[in-house]
Amino acid sequence: MTRLFDPESSFSISESIDNYLDEKSATGQLSRSSIRNRRYELNRFERFCKSHKILFPVDIHKNIVVHYLKSLKISKSSKLNVIYVLMGYMDYLVDEGLIIENIASLIGKPKIYPPKTDYLTYSELEILFRSVANHSGKKTVDRNLLMMSLFTDICLRVSEVVQLKQDDVRLDAEELWITRKRHKVDKIPLNQDLINKFLRWYDIRPEYKGSESEWVFLSSHGRPLKPRQVHYIVSSALEKAGILKRKHGPHLLRHSGASLKAQQGENLIVIQYLLGHENLNTTRRYLHFNWEDLKAMVERSPALGK
Known part of the structure; x- marks a missing residue:
């Protein structure tokens, strides 16, 4: 040729x-x-x-x-x-x-029209957490509640949760050190609820095989949890809670936490930092509104030209 x-x-x-x-x-x-x-x-x-x-x-x-x-x-x-x-x-x-x-x-790119993304409301999250508390075993309930809270409260990725090491958890300083994509490390503050959940998990963790492991989260066999295991834990919890969404894994909880923070009017730049997004446009996908919010905004518009 x-x-x-x-x-x-x-x-x-x-x-x-x-x-x-x-x-x-x-x-x-x-x-x-x-x-x-x-x-x-x-x-x-x-x-x-x-x-x-x-x-x-x-x-x-x-x-x-x-x-x-x-x-x-x-x-x-x-x-x-x-x-x-x-x-x-x-x-x-x-x-x-x-x-x-x-x-x-x-090459021409296909046009993609993304479907409306599901997210959980506060009431649905309450139902989910109560279901986890009621249906998890004695050795797993505190572990599972902590994981769920890391997804919803500080919007961690599943990879960031399973890669957490004990040295990354700085309870005295009330912060986590999170290893992001491309090995970037961010500090995330912890609230008192998360600190309490870490302490409860640490109380039961010594009963696990392999409790001397550097990894925070362990399976029932004492090995570090894998993403697919976490996905199964979350999916099963949603099913037991009777919550059906198009997506049903850890990302649904992360997305829900970010969406609810945005609805509360939290600073979008702060939410971007929590999510670990490099581009603000990626974070904007987490913004949602409902019909009642739209109606209320229109009602607040002043009457002009009377």
């Missing part, structure tokens, strides 16, 4: 994917879960290219990318995510002199 562009290196697509992800991992630009997800998507793209006898980045063309996207039997939102993954990879290829331009950025 005659090429109009002679790349600076002769890495195969497979090798360039490894180099790209190694760089992102080494510099801390992507979390381990993001690395894993991108590797899956890019390896799938590499296999598709290989099936069409395309082995080197320089030979990737727009039609093969379009053909690949067409072959994926996934939703529009998932397809959009794949495009963004390819764009990130091809940015790297351009920087390394392996291709001339980012071909994925030339």
Whole structure:
């Protein structure tokens, strides 16, 4: 094949994917879960290219990318995510002199209209917490109530909760040290209710196997809790409380906590900090209103021109 562009290196697509992800991992630009997800998507793209006898980045063309996207039997939102993954990879290829331009950025993006996001009201949260208190076992009730409160009160991600170490909990200073994405560390203040829940959990925690572990949250087998286990705990609690929403995991609680704070008129910049968002536009997705609030606002409008 005659090429109009002679790349600076002769890495195969497979090798360039490894180099790209190694760089992102080494510099801390992507979390381990993001690395894993991108590797899956890019390896799938590499296999598709290989099936069409395309082995080197320089030979990737727009039609093969379009053909690949067409072959994926996934939703529009998932397809959009794949495009963004390819764009990130091809940015790297351009920087390394392996291709001339980012071909994925030339692909038209599907229009996504996100559905209205569910969130829990204060009364629903009360029902949920009472249900957890009534239906959890003696050894798990304080652990589960603390986890739920970390999602709703200070809006932590599930990854941030399961990665909490005992040294991160500074009860004397009334604060938590949270490791965010890209290994950024933020300090979050604790209120008295959260401090009390930590103390109650710490009272029962020595009865767990592996209680000498550095991790705050342990499973009934004494191992650090995993995100899927936390998702199961929250989902089961919502089901037992009779609360049915489109989403039903820890993120629903995090979203609910942020949404209710916004409804109370709390500073959006402060909510952004709690959520660990780098972009305020991401935080704006947590803003909701109900019909009665809208009616009340219109009623408060002054009568002009009388």
